[in-house]
Amino acid sequence: MASIPSNPTIKPRQETKSTKAKRALRSLAIAIAIPLSINLTIIFLFGSGRKYYSITKPFWFPTLWFVHLASLGSSFLMGLAAWLLWADGGFHAQSDALPLYIAQVSLSIVWDPLVLVFGSAWLGFVFCVLHFGTLFLCYLRFKKVNPFAKDLVKLCLAWVAYLTIVSFKLMYL
Secondary structure, X not given: OOOOOOOOOOOOOXXXXXXXXXXXXXXXXXXXXXXXXXHHHHHHHHOOOHHHXXXXXXXXXXXXXXXXXXXXXHHHHHHHHHHHXXXXXXXXXXXXXXXXXXXXXXXXXXXXXXXXXXOOHHHHHHHHHHHHHHHHHHHHHHHHHXXXXXXXXXXXXXXXXXXXXXXXXXXXX
């Protein structure tokens, strides 16, 4: 087998800073757009919340628009945290970080249809507990790689903890 002769006058093509920046921005946009678009789709398909509107709730229960806005915010923050982890090579260093992230995205879209449309608070509570556990595992993995990503996950943990309490209280209304 013949080898390709090396030519010392030809240098490998260097990537410019602007090319790297464009690639980074493109990957950031994708990392944020995917969970946001999934969450928006679920909100438009199942977000009417007729059952949620019809029950008498305590004053501290969130309004429907706040539930949707906070869910979108949580999706944005988790997409950003996942991108930060990916940019630091964390999905390779923490082999279970990507499956945990995918699991938490999947669990995050289940609460709206279960509780707001079908009125199944007990099942919503179970999924919130699972979602919180998955998010906590993401937190543990993310903190090993990127401290800022870890802090973003903390905000999402607070939101899911609040939804868990709301789901628990909905079981007894």
